[in-house]
Amino acid sequence: MDFKVAWSPEAIEDLESIAEYIGRDSEFYARAVVTRIVEMARSIGRLPWIGRVVPELGDEKIRERFIYSYRVVYRVEEDRILIVAVIHGKRLIENIANRFGDSA
Numbered sequence: 001m002d003f004k005v006a007w008s009p010e011a012i013e014d015l016e017s018i019a020e021y022i023g024r025d026s027e028f029y030a031r032a033v034v035t036r037i038v039e040m041a042r043s044i045g046r047l048p049w050i051g052r053v054v055p056e057l058g059d060e061k062i063r064e065r066f067i068y069s070y071r072v073v074y075r076v077e078e079d080r081i082l083i084v085a086v087i088h089g090k091r092l093i094e095n096i097a098n099r100f101g102d103s104a
Helices: 009-023 028-046 093-103
Strands: 006-008 060-068 070-076 080-088
Touching: 006 009, 006 070, 009 028, 009 080, 028 070, 028 080, 070 093, 080 093
Parallel strands: 006 080
Antiparallel strands: 060 070, 070 080
């Protein structure tokens, strides 16, 4: 069974910020990166457990996949996948820990 994939408002903001940042140098690459991130996020619904557990959190239901230098962090819920954050790989997860509610 495929899970429905939903985006948190914060994750959408993350994606918009990435597009804006890359777009300063190249609109073409900004669109390409955002498109690949969105495509990969959609695929999570088919195989949600393929992503690794976020090491800093150690919660089986909070996982991540990498695309380019970005971490797509998501939570596996009962009937959907919630994309919680899209952050640069060097950014500390602690800076977004409040997005996970009681899980973090």
